[in-house]
Structures are given as structure tokens and as C-alpha cells.
Amino acid sequence: xxGKPAPFYDNDFAARITIGNFDDDLPKIKxxxxxxxxVVENLDxxxxxxxxxxxxxxxxx
Numbered sequence: 001x002x003g004k005p006a007p008f009y010d011n012d013f014a015a016r017i018t019i020g021n022f023d024d025d026l027p028k029i030k031x032x033x034x035x036x037x038x039v040v041e042n043l044d045x046x047x048x049x050x051x052x053x054x055x056x057x058x059x060x061x
Contacts, residue, residue: 022049029056 008014020028022037029035035053039045 022052026052026056029053030058032058 018028018032035057037046037049037053039049
């Protein structure tokens with residue numbers, strides 16, 4: 001990958017990223033360390049999404 005700055009320290013790190021969506025892939029987040037949400041800035045939509053995420057996310061001890 002070319003870019004300034006480079007998007008990854010090492011291009012092999014790109015293999016660590018899995019793209020998904022909250023409609024089809026929500027159960028997969030139980031295995032994730034990070035979840036990045038990108039939804040419209042609407043509080044009702046965000047609250048609804050976060051409630052769904054809470055059901056599946058990895059619990060921190």
C-alpha cells in the first residue's frame with residue numbers, strides 16, 4: 001500500500017482486519033477486541049445499535 005502516512009506499519013497487518021456489517025455479522029463481535037461503529041449521528045439509531053452490540057460483545061473482566 002502506498003500513502004503518506006502509510007495506513008499500516010507493516011502491510012501484513014491488513015490481514016488482521018475483518019470487514020462486516022451489523023445486520024449480518026453482529027454475532028462475530030464476540031471474538032473481536034475492537035468494534036468500530038459508523039452510523040448516522042442520530043441518538044435513537046446509536047442507542048438501538050449499542051443495545052444490539054451489548055448482547056454479543058466480548059465481556060471485559
